[in-house]
Amino acid sequence: MNLEMHPARSWPGGRLAELTPAECLDLIDDEQVGRVVYCDDHGPLALPVNFVVQERTILFRTAQDNALARHLIESATCAFEVDHVDHLLRSGWSVLARGSAAVVRHLSSDADAAWPLPWPEGARPLIIRITPLELSGRRLVPS
């Protein structure tokens, strides 16, 4: 990117407002993609997954033998980040759920796997539930 193409600030910056936990849940309930945040031996990382909200927890699916599953099972501490960006208005919101992960279901076949529904092909028999201990978020309001 040519840095000189960045215009000087010719518009007023937006205002950040904290979201309540109830607002956070309402907002992420409408989304389909969020990011699992966890640590492996090389440090922290974030990976997008499809998810659903169920009774104030976050559910997503993964394969049984991948690094994500192994690390979440070994060390349950993790987070989940969801955001929504409006490039035109330079605004949006973000939500961070911090808590722990646990395997809640091991699907024996794909037939009973109506939810959550991963966009990529391939078997993802593990359903992981993240239970938030902290739920925080911010909205960036255009000024």
Next chain:
Amino acid sequence: MNLEMHPARSWPGGRLAELTPAECLDLIDDEQVGRVVYCDDHGPLALPVNFVVQERTILFRTAQDNALARHLIESATCAFEVDHVDHLLRSGWSVLARGSAAVVRHLSSDADAAWPLPWPEGARPLIIRITPLELSGRRLVPS
């Protein structure tokens, strides 16, 4: 979300393809929002920021006295995640840069702060550079 509203899988899932580091850099170069991923005393977390790519590194700005700045200065290990989601085609891409962070510049005034340009109002005099040691990504191609 009413889970019963999720349709059964009536479309073929998309195909995941690994991106090369060069493709990763090309893709994130066009984006304005990514997520800093790091750990504090409560575990891993991810926070969206505005960023630019400069010579294969990622630059973003932050306030001098916030938790993000403190933790990145204390423990430089971090990651940066950028993705692009196409809800209509249920496709997209994601890039993960894993490496270390360092303060590269402390702006004395906002006058010389043309880049990177945060959308929110407020002083963000620290420019942090993340130097990726690993750069990986995946594209989800509609089938």
